[in-house]
Amino acid sequence: MAAEKKRKDYDIAFKGLKDGEHLFEFKLGNTFFELFEQPQVETGDLLATVKLIKSSRMMEFQFQIEGEVGTTCDRCLSNVDVPIDYEGTIYVNFGDEYDEPTEEIVVLPHEAHTFNVAEFMYEFIVVSVPIRHVHPDNEDGTPGCDPEMLEKLNEYMVDEDSFPDSEEETEDEPIDPRWDELKKLINKNNK
Template identity: 35%
Template sequence: MDRRKNYDVVFSGLKNGKHKFQFEIDKKFFTLFETEQEFTEPELVADVLMEKHTTFLEFWITTKGTVRLVCDITNELFPYPLENEIRVLVKFGEEYDDSEVDVITIPKQDHAFNAAQLIYEDVMLSIPMKKISPNISEKDLEILNRFSPKEEIEEEAPVIDPRWEALKKLKDKN
């Protein structure tokens, strides 16, 4: 059985208008994707608001909760609050197409839209590149800066071929 089906938003049979769905996002959710996570212990909720129109669907997916990140400086785990929202327009066509940024086309015979990939991307894009624990003090940062290697950029004078230098002197005489 495809575990991603647990994240289907079934729209067939629903009246036009707004409909709410909610999904608990935990460790099992991320096993659906074959990537390595940069966090542990996700405790997230994805609230999906779908507005059904006659010819298209609008989705607002809000992800809230916490994950535990490893601090880049101290290697300690710390809770990181997440909250993000994305909006996607789903239209009907001949085949699945997600090549547009905010528009996804699904086959017109589909009766449900799977939100798993969007929820996954929403969470992954909310994780900061630089992970610094809020418990790091200014003193810790000063010590880190003091012992970090310093990059000195030295500009070297360009080495000029002596033959060109001799030609340049001849030119300057004229």
């Protein structure tokens, strides 16, 4: 029940607004991410600016979200903040019932008077997180990761030189003559 009340903080009441542009700002911090079950992003400090362009037949919500979210570094497994910069638009029409026919279009019931943007902002943030997130390198070019963890990882790194080269192994082993016959058939069929 408390989470539902907090979600209402992200309602945009459009009934009664004149046609034209209206600006809304939302500070998105850790309490915002707590609204979502099993969040892919749990911490962050972002500013979301939502411009509503209202007309008599439809509404356009333009989102701009900037800031940082906390995640785990892929290299050293410690916390790292990654930048987020997102711009996108949601178009809202009215119909008999709520529907999302595409990713950019939402249909609200005619009697609706607010539009909750929390879920949309969360999805926009999640898709904006880079696929690979690592600490930026230091000025001297060394990794900005946790040095203790990097040292531990180096202890467990496998030295590729310790494995025999597969080509060298095959030269010493005799090749089954049936493979040669199969290769001839494949080559014959490819001509």
